Structure formats: structure tokens, C-alpha cells
Amino acid sequence: MNRQAQAAVMFLLGAALLHAGATDLYLRYVKAGLQPLLLASGAVLIAAALATAWYERKRTRAAKAASASASASGTGAGHTHPEPRISWLLLLPLLSLILIAPPALGSYSALRAGTALQKPYALGTLPAGDPVPLSVVDYASRAAYGQGRSLHGRSVRVTGFLALDRTGTPYLVRMALNCCAADAQPVKIALAGKLPPVLQPDAWLEVTGTYSPKATHDPVNGGPIPYLSVTSAKPVPTPHDPYDETWNN
Known part of the structure; x- marks a missing residue:
């Protein structure tokens, strides 16, 4: 050359x-x-x-x-x-x-990595209106580390892709970036309540629900995974930016 x-x-x-x-x-x-x-x-x-x-x-x-x-x-x-x-x-x-345009990381990667949820420095006040739109990271942080105090009496709307573990437990997930896709890690919310009869891994869902005090631990790294009590869920297209950048703020 x-x-x-x-x-x-x-x-x-x-x-x-x-x-x-x-x-x-x-x-x-x-x-x-x-x-x-x-x-x-x-x-x-x-x-x-x-x-x-x-x-x-x-x-x-x-x-x-x-x-x-x-x-x-x-x-x-x-x-x-x-x-x-x-x-x-x-x-x-x-x-x-x-x-070749690689697809965004999905449920396969999410279930093989521990949650990247970190304790936030502070939790701001939620905006007015119901349901209030929150990222997966924001809801998980408020539920796991804020004991849901800012979520009581509020309806929230969260969007993410679906992942099912070996027991069939459904999670709403968003892969969080620090820099690039190579360091992407999942943040997970366990779902309970009114879920669609057919759950398809990697399908994107817009979930509306309320805070649940129930929580579990990630089997990979023991990190906290809060629950969301679902009142409605509907499929949505893959978002413009499939990754979440707010996890380390």
C-alpha cells in the first residue's frame, strides 16, 4: 500500500x-x-x-x-x-x-452482566403531572436508594427493552453507557402486575405503573433490582438513542 x-x-x-x-x-x-x-x-x-x-x-x-x-x-x-x-x-x-451497523445490546448481554445501578448523589423533585416520565435509571435509583419516598402517590412511565431470566421473571432494562458501547452495562427493573400475555425478549415496552416496595438482588453481582407495579404496558419502537447515559450522574 x-x-x-x-x-x-x-x-x-x-x-x-x-x-x-x-x-x-x-x-x-x-x-x-x-x-x-x-x-x-x-x-x-x-x-x-x-x-x-x-x-x-x-x-x-x-x-x-x-x-x-x-x-x-x-x-x-x-x-x-x-x-x-x-x-x-x-x-x-x-x-x-x-x-455493517451493529444492533444495540439487548437481553442476552443484560442477563449476563450485573446491574450497573449506583447510589446517586442526590434525587431531585419529580415534575408535576401523572404519569411522570422517568428513565429506567431514575426510577431504579429512587426506588432502591430513595426508598421510594419521591415516588409515593405518583404514577410513572418508563421505557426499556424486555429481558426474561431463567425463571421467567420479566425485567425492563436499559443499557447504560459511560463512554461507548464496549463499556455498556444494564440497569434493571423487575416487573409485576398487569403485563402483556406474551412477553418477547428484546421487545421495547412503554410501561406505566406505581412504586413497589418489593426488591430483589441481581444474581450476577448482587446489586439491587427494584420492582415496578405495572398498570399498563404497550410495545413501542426502538428509541432514537437506545442507551441510557444518566447512570453515572
Whole structure:
């Protein structure tokens, strides 16, 4: 792979990063807050590729001029060694980024990792209105660490995907990100009450319900898993951002 080919690969990689950052594709890899850095990285790679191509073109012209001068003077020109062909394997991660959009992590990953729920620094006051929309992390934090004090007498609406353990216990889950999908960990809410007759793992549900004092422990790491008493549940499409970034706030 010569310098021109390297510049072309770098340009394509930068363009792929810009494409991912300008669309929803980047949400499959990193949290939303990293979008500006992703776009900046793509722009830097494209600029570096253009600079490399310009420099290589200039160097090639100079080498041709030197070769012509050496031929005229009868001086032999040196030979160059070809670049190793294995370097073309660098195209594989680029093609995977362009051609394959990985699905968001689901119930398989959630049931094999312990809950990432952490004790919050503080629990704010819930906004007015019923049902009040809460993230999985927010409800779980208020139920597990706030003893449900802020939830008493309130109806809540929570959205997540469904996971079923070996005993058939249903959980409403959201994978929480610290940085990127590689470090995603689940936060789980156990469900009880009026549930759909057929529960499909990985299906996204919008659940309305009330606080339940019942709680259990995650069999993987022993972390707290609070219950939610369900009054209604309906399927919903996969959200724009399937991950939850609020767990470490």
C-alpha cells in the first residue's frame, strides 16, 4: 500500500466517521455527548489525507525530476521495495464501519452482566403531572436508594427493552453507557402486575405503573433490582438513542 493508497483509506475513514456522526449511526458505538469529537476526528482525518496526497504528489514529481537528471548524467537510480500486501487488511475495519451497523445490546448481554445501578448523589423533585416520565435509571435509583419516598402517590412511565431470566421473571432494562458501547452495562427493573400475555425478549415496552416496595438482588453481582407495579404496558419502537447515559450522574 503506497502513500496515495494510504491517503485514500484515511480519507474514506474520515468520511465514514463524518457520516456516522451526522446520522444516528454513531449512537450504536458511543454516547451522544461524543458526537462533536467524532465529527472533529473525521474532519482531521480528511485533512490529513488531503495533506498526505498533496505531499506525496509533490514528492513523486521531485523523484521523477531527479531520476530524469540521473539518467541524463548516466548515474544509476536506486530501486524501491514494495509495501507489504498485508497492510490492505486495514480496509477491513473500514468496510465493517461502512457496511455493517451493529444492533444495540439487548437481553442476552443484560442477563449476563450485573446491574450497573449506583447510589446517586442526590434525587431531585419529580415534575408535576401523572404519569411522570422517568428513565429506567431514575426510577431504579429512587426506588432502591430513595426508598421510594419521591415516588409515593405518583404514577410513572418508563421505557426499556424486555429481558426474561431463567425463571421467567420479566425485567425492563436499559443499557447504560459511560463512554461507548464496549463499556455498556444494564440497569434493571423487575416487573409485576398487569403485563402483556406474551412477553418477547428484546421487545421495547412503554410501561406505566406505581412504586413497589418489593426488591430483589441481581444474581450476577448482587446489586439491587427494584420492582415496578405495572398498570399498563404497550410495545413501542426502538428509541432514537437506545442507551441510557444518566447512570453515572
